[in-house]
Amino acid sequence: MTEFLNILNTSAMQQDFTVLASISRLGYAFILNLFLAFTYKNLNSHKEDCHIIMHSIIYIGVIMAGAMMMIASNMVVAFGLLGAVSIVRFRTAVSNPIDMSYIFLAIVVGISCGLAFFVHALILTLFVGLLMLFLNRIKLGMAPPTSFNFDVYITFNKKHFHAESIELLKNFMGSDAMMMEIKTSKQRVKIKYSQTMHNLGEVQEMHDQIEGIFSHDPSLIIRISRK
Numbered sequence: 383m384t385e386f387l388n389i390l391n392t393s394a395m396q397q398d399f400t401v402l403a404s405i406s407r408l409g410y411a412f413i414l415n416l417f418l419a420f421t422y423k424n425l426n427s428h429k430e431d432c433h434i435i436m437h438s439i440i441y442i443g444v445i446m447a448g449a450m451m452m453i454a455s456n457m458v459v460a461f462g463l464l465g466a467v468s469i470v471r472f473r474t475a476v477s478n479p480i481d482m483s484y485i486f487l488a489i490v491v492g493i494s495c496g497l498a499f500f501v502h503a504l505i506l507t508l509f510v511g512l513l514m515l516f517l518n519r520i521k522l523g524m525a526p527p528t529s530f531n532f533d534v535y536i537t538f539n540k541k542h543f544h545a546e547s548i549e550l551l552k553n554f555m556g557s558d559a560m561m562m563e564i565k566t567s568k569q570r571v572k573i574k575y576s577q578t579m580h581n582l583g584e585v586q587e588m589h590d591q592i593e594g595i596f597s598h599d600p601s602l603i604i605r606i607s608r609k
Contacts, residue, residue, distance in 0.1 A: 407495050407496055410503065411446075411495035411503075412443070414491050414504065415491055415507075417507055417508075417511060418439050418443070418488060419436040419439045419440050422435055422436055423436055425515070426481075428531075428609065435485075438485060439484055439485065439487075439488040440488075442485060443495075444492060446488070446489050447493070449492075450497050491503050529578050529579065529580050531576065532585065533574060533576060533606070533607050534575040535573075536572070536575070536603075537570055537572045539601050539602075547596065550595050551573075554591050555577065558577065558578055562574040570601075589606060592604050
């Protein structure tokens, strides 16, 4: 424990490379970037590729910590690493600037951990992470949404699962609706749609229209939930 505390309180240039020092820096980078990854998930859970950015934040942060450990111990390695990285061509474009800010923050946190600036890395992670949560909470610069995405779940008796009822349902839902899944069992059929609506009046109207299509099915279940 004493050796571990000494590692946390000593700069990278003053430390000899040891297995414990390596593990502590990589582990610290992992913990802090894991916090950033979950912050990203909390604010961007609606994105399909959310898990990809989360993994990237963790990987990049830990890798940068390892890279900076090599650079801090040997300047020859630093130039060699620079040359190796310069020949790698990254073809994945990050279209969202906010996603890019998470990646850049992961790099800086990883560099800080690799150079044993643990207190700075902790303060930076907490400060920027809480700042992101705060700005998202107050919706800074964002216009109020005019429409909302809903999941529409329709469960009915399988005997009503025929071309006429499905065609009526398809026509009513319109071209904006997207069928996400359909499940069948011996007695029941469950269909899930994704639909954009503007107010609660449209939600109620949709509920009433679906009830009308399957009016002969007393076991009909309709559930409409906002994403």
